[in-house]
Ligand code: ADP
């Protein structure tokens with residue numbers, strides 16, 4: 350290759366929102382392929398507040414694959430990044446830019462290296478599903494760069510191998526991750542149940558209780574649960590399958606009472622499994638418990654549930670209101686009991702909406 354031909358660089362940028370599960374994924378049947386022990390359902394959130402933005406670059410002058418997360422270089426040695434890169438390279442298409450004299454054949458991508466820079470506009474590894482936004486964005490931006498012509502479902506199966514929850518962030522709106530049966534994991538993909546225009550009145554409020562990195566990552570937490578909890582098997586085999594059907598129906602019919610009951614119950618059972626793990630894992634803290642109490646007291650006071658709460662693997666609360674009126678009443682109550690401030694338990698509130706994956710740059 351001539352010296353000049355070493356000078357080019359190609360780039361692609363994407364932004365992917367995070368998603369919050371209302372029926373949780375917790376537990377794998379295959380650690381390497383990231384295959385879950387149950388289906389899960391989530392809502393994809395607003396990228397202005399909760400998203401990852403990733404720029405990927407390729408150049409013949411790059412000597413190895415490198416990645417920077419929030420400005421700090423991180424090792425790409427972990428199998429997850431390598432698995433995603435391998436899957437994408439094997440599906441890459443031809444690329445040609447006649448004006449700049451760049452031609453990359455399908456097989457040529459195997460010899461090229463990538464530089465990847467990603468930023469999250471919300472706390473990383475704090476239980477707000479940064480791995481979901483992060484790996485969805487990584488896969489989407491690399492697929493764009495490498496001219497990968499696959500359906501979103503197939504891309505979701507690649508993102509899944511980065512982080513399970515990431516497969517659901519490739520779609521907006523309401524999304525189901527079907528666990529699949531095949532050993533290869535080919536049928537363990539995300540499908541869109543309804544797009545972001547469905548059930549438009551829903552308002553999501555994220556209460557950031559702590560932006561500190563959690564002590565137990567989701568990956569090791571769920572591994573310990575699978576190894577030591579007996580409740581987890583009952584949950585995966587008996588409880589979740591029927592909840593999935595009920596949740597799909599609640600979403601289809603926009604039945605908020607049913608949606609809220611299922612969402613709260615599933616969050617609580619997921620945290621019960623964490624407590625049933627040995628040694629027990631505490632993702633929620635006192636503030637999280639006080640938020641649950643506030644919502645439960647309010648819901649019990651009314652004929653039907655007003656608000657749903659759900660907590661991922663961290664103390665931060667995701668609260669879902671059926672409309673603006675209830676959302677503003679919820680915010681008033683939250684601000685009264687938990688005024689945000691540097692010395693207070695609660696840092697900030699983020700108002701959210703359902704959304705779609707966006708291409709940027
Ligand atoms: P969370 O609850 O935030 O999803 P996890 O423990 O599941 O926490 O995952 C955190 C890990 O996800 C990080 O340590 C990092 O390896 C990966 N991650 C987070 N954000 C990104 C990103 N934008 N791009 C690539 N990987 C990311």
Ligand code: DP6
Pocket residue numbers: 369370372373374375383389478480481511512513514515567568569661662
């Ligand atoms: C509690 O997808 O972060 O957020 O697959 O090991 O990367 P890995 O775990 P991750 O787990 C998410 C767990 C959860 C529930 C959910 O998002 O469904």
Ligand code: CO
Pocket residue numbers: 478479480481512514567
């Ligand atoms: Co995660």
